[in-house]
Amino acid sequence: MLRTDMKALCEAHMHRYVEVQDQNGVCYDGIVEYIDDHTLGLAVPGAIGEQRAFGPGFGPGFGPGFGPGFGPGFGPGFGPGFGPGFGPGPFPFRPRRFSRLVLPLYTLTALSLLPYY
The missing domain is CATH 2.30.30.100 (SH3 type barrels.)
Known part of the structure; x- marks a missing residue:
């Protein structure tokens, strides 16, 4: 054409x-x-x-939780989770x-x- x-x-x-x-x-x-x-x-x-700008989220990470024994538990850590994250600007993430x-x-x-x- x-x-x-x-x-x-x-x-x-x-x-x-x-x-x-x-x-x-x-x-x-x-x-x-x-x-x-x-x-x-x-x-x-x-x-x-x-x-999405990946930043440190507050989702379920593998931080020091309340698991049995002396090892690290599976509690709500402060690692790079799948939470909202800190993207650019003061507004929340919106696709x-x-x-x-x-x-x-x-x-x-x-x-x-x-x-x-």
Whole structure:
């Protein structure tokens, strides 16, 4: 498909949930956010990269607990647990709902509309 035809097809589906396929057969789904002469911008649901800043949490670690014997127990330690952690800023951790994915327009071969569920 020509790039001008793909651009017109993407413009017709602006702000809709679509699935696009590239020349290698890889499929991406997301909401068409923007389109220009060379790129297509998709808002992809869920996080693509790691969005959490790992810090010392206060979750269930293997610290000095109240186990039997003289060894370390399995109590609520203060190690790097799976608690909220200390991320950047004063606000609690909140996962991203959408991430941006930019694809070159000349590599796209197909676009299909997907329903919302």
